[in-house]
Amino acid sequence: MTTQLQQTLLDWFAANGRDLPWRRTRDPYRVLVSEIMLQQTQVERVIPKYHAFLELFPSVVELAAAAPAEVIRAWQGLGYNRRAINLQRAAQAVVEAGYPADPSAFPSTPAGLRDLPGIGAYTAGAVACFAFERDVAFMDTNIRRVVRRLSVGPETVPPEPREAELLAHAERLVPPGQGWSWNQAIMELGATICTAAKPQCWRCPLREHCAAYQVWSTADSQVELLPQTPRRRKAAEVPFQQTNRYFRGRIVDALRAAPPQTALSLAELGPLVRPEWTSEWLPWLAKLVTGLANDGLVAWISQHGSELAHWSVALPE
């Protein structure tokens, strides 16, 4: 049984949904690749990387067998490089469990998927739904915002609902037998109409059902049409170009730019990472590289002697 609200959004999605590459497949590997790439990363930037990645690693078997260095190279431009490492480890876990000879070795339930590295509550639900067509509810930033507005009201009206409350709303909304379309549809609405800034309620198919729109559309609250943020004062923070995060990125990028399998000494790497490099920075650089090595993003090749400058590092083969 589908309600009028559900049918309205499903019809809107059928007519207006974007033709995204991962919506054309139910291959769990391809769906997984897309979902990992889409974590905190916009659709438009993922699309070309998704195609290129699948060209390099067409199946879970090939990804599992690849050199980590090549997987890290393929991740360039996506950010959050640990996702690449975790994705390959997930592929290795699936293959070691017997996939594809045993298709059941690829987990198809949220609980089973949740056990794979890099897969949290959202991604587990999304893969169960989008690859295995299970009628499950899950929350990403789009679904959370749509459900928040639809079932609770404007973000400007406290109190902020608990995550569990929003998830309960989301679960009630999933039309039995149509979880795939429903979850794609509600995410699509959040991405294209019910946006964080300047939601376009005038072209929203659900506005007559929406708790937030009820408030926003009343004459004396026009001022709240734009959800305004509390505007908390924030302590002045360090410029991004001075953060660990920035230099971790620079280090991995420098190793990507080097020919495959080349190791760089810290003395060689330093000037590539900061223009004002002097040997004074050696301990700082060694510490950053050690952190990256702990994450599996780089590997120490040699740490001979006590001369930090001669320690060398490469992408992990």
Place this chain on the structure above:
DNA sequence: AAGGCGGGGGT
């Protein structure tokens, strides 16, 4: 509960 983790785009 908070902080770390990348990078690009929008306003």
Place this chain on the structure above:
DNA sequence: ACCCCAGCCTT
């Protein structure tokens, strides 16, 4: 100068 983006993991 912020904010936002198909989050996850560790502490």
